[in-house]
Amino acid sequence: MPVATASPRARARLLGASERLLVGRFSYGITPELARQVAARGGARAWFEWQLSPGKVRDPGLRGLDDWWPGLRFSGAQAWKRNVDQVEPGWVHTANYQRWLIQRRLRSRRQLLEVMTELWEHHFNVPANGDPQFVYRKAYGDTIRKRALGSFEELLKAVVTHPSMLIYLSQAVSTKEHPNENLGRELLELHTVGRGHHTEDDVKNCARVLTGYRIDLWNTWEASYQRSWHWTGPVTVLEFTDPNASTDGQAVTGRLLSYLAHHPATAQRVARKLAVKFVSDDPPQGLVDRLAQVYLDEGTQIRPVLRALVDSAEFKASAGQKIRNPVEDVIASCRALGVRHTRPTEDASGANAVLWQCTSVGVYPHGWPRPDGLPQTNGAWATPARMMGSMRLHFTLSGGWWPKVDTRYRKPAAWAPDYPIRFDDLVDHLSRRIVHRRATAELLQACSQATGLSPDERITRDHGLVKWGFPRLLVTFLDTPDFFAR
Template sequence: MSVLSARDRHLVGRFSYGVTPALARDVRRAGGGAAWFERQLSPGRVPDRAADRIRRWWPSLDRGPTDLWQRNVKEIEGGWEVMADYQRWVLLRRIHSRRQVHEIMTELWEHHFNVPVNGDAAFTWRADFGNVIRAHAIGRFDQLLRAVVTHPAMLISLDNVSSTKQFPNENLGRELLELHTVGRAAYDEKDVKASARILTGWTVDMWQTFRAEYDQERHSRGRVKVLGFQHRNARADGREVTREYLHYLAHHPATARRVARRIAVKFVRDEPSPELVRQLARVYLRNNTEIRPVLRALVESRAFRKSVGTKVRDPGEDLVATYRALGVQIARPPAGDRGDSYAANQMLWQVAGLGITPFAWPRPDGQPIDNASWASPGRLIASMSMHQSLAGGWWPKDGAHYRRPEAWLPKRSIRFDDLVDDMSRRILHRPATPRLVEACCQATGCRQRERITADHALVRWQMPRLLSTMLDSPAHLTR
């Protein structure tokens, strides 16, 4: 089986949830990794109907906030249940979507603008919040910032719904500066207070309809100054000053550096060079905060080309990549308790066993994207257990179709080392190294030149060991 070039594999692997034979075919049809990447930057050009249909499996993801709240109050469907379905949906979408760059960037910004799915009341707007981020994920950062900071889910999560001109709540105003834009070193407490005053008025009709509102009676009027931003703020309707303030923050050089560094950490290494960050920040500012040119500059950089094997997959990436590598087919779960045992639902508990479920990070700083947070011995052992379970098709069983052991044989009789090479090309998308062949020999007890057929003990009993050896390798555990 042919594989992508090392350079294309690095690019596609870093900007996807795992190279598969189908993805490799898409890359070749596009004319190579660079052409595939450019097409991915316009996700509307990439048909994705199969992934789109999966959302219908959980109808409540498209219910309005009032309906969701009433169903929660009447104990028809708890908010936590809807959020669990949202987490399952994002995992399945990452497995099946052909818009892999779009999925990666959506996740990156959902962590950056973190609204935990387990937060009280925010569940009424949380799926819509994800939709908004998805719509702006590869667009302009200033538009993304405005859309998410004034979104009802963010207003609820960071308590702006209780902020008034008499008692401004500083949570959102502070995190906007510290986490979302310029960073802690750039501002002082006077800036935080002014930031909070600017954002008064943005609220939600809590505990009744949960409709988004702008309440002019709550808005704190009067001159404001945050960093280099100044405004008379004389009107009762403060939405204009909010828009101008967020535009200023998005275009601030400190924000440019933070956005550039975040992208470099995600796609290059935990400690990107200052030169790379400065270069990406310049591109960001020159292009009116547009993210596409930043990503293009990143993948064309020497630092990116030299970063092969430097990024550890986090738990969600590991689970998704494993399902993709094994080609597990997942069926729609039936409604009600009967569907609880189905793989589409059970995968949420699988990823929980690795350390974190999607968007459940409890603090506003969002789930870490560095290696150190996900490279512990405990995490490795948990991943190895998950790999073995899926390699054997042992759990989950319902609603999952696994490849039969004999289906991994490319022909009726094959030498063991050639089988390892063929499987490595399918699962890891690279030729087997001597080290991998030796590891597979030790794991299965097979000799390199031993002939393997469908009735061989390897195929009958030990295929999970062979598969999990590949899944446990650094080639699978890194992006």
């Protein structure tokens, strides 16, 4: 039963359950500001449609962010020279890219775009950590962000031939004499049709088609196409056949990638990927089939598939079926508590230290070392170790204890709408702000146990709860199943 509140002052506007589901799945955490945006757009579905056109969404929160880590402006030869000269070692460049991503997810009003960019960066995984692909890794992420809501075909063509992907999977040194099969294999197994739909001969022919793309590693880092490297001769990949007679294989590469993007097995794989991320770990096959058909009917366009997904009965019934991964937890916790990082001035600055907070819970942003990308299922993250890491993180942030430098926390006295206030009214107010639900009797009981206060206790600005006990109260909300759920 919801707690009966005594004071209307403690009540903030709430999104309805269906709105909370939609906005929560396509953002990094609902905040009072985001809830107001949803109301201003006329509801969650209208907000979602607005978000599908990110160019229409003003994004002042990102103003100046590109100046925080100026080394990210460099790529290729410049980034490598800075690494060799120890001006900015590769691991620092990588860490700064990860920090930049965290700040985008914390601050951006284009929340859906950031969520989808992250999804595709995992699908087409190139680890941010590691030599030498780091020199083009930010450019790779930017390439994905520009196409995250367009057609999968164009996205596929852009990422498969991108320098960072070519370096990571050794395609940058693949020649007609010695075709490297890494990218050809992952193109089929992970990026498009999936396991069980191709043979070893298909992998070999993919590798042959992709020969010719070159990066001048360790020297100029220039990306080029070398016609003398391209393998020529007839190729067959699944039902795709091509004479592949020209020494310039860029056109046949485009034809092969177009074929794979429109393949029914790829449609199934993309549809399942989206359904697992946004609906459930084991989505109904009927939903996957419908999404796959929309994907094919709409020429691999992503927006129509997302519309069909959120309008489905399966999505609307999926509340509570997805949990946040560790990085999402860190970002959502900062958003819920109103933690603000300012431009970093030293290594200990909050905008830098937040990366170590992610690792304390379990994973770097885009630090997954294998080509298959970060797991999207609950089972990968619903572990005792993850739970303990999250609880430590929540308590640290609730107390404003770390990081301290260039970081702003909401003062305990600022959490109440007014003073004096009954404890049960304060709990309901915080529940509405942090988890966007009315406080239940169970939550009130948990908060009472955490603080030792009774529901009718009168809280003033000089009360011990405000002076020293607020971290125990705040962390209770962050440790609830409602907050762990997306």
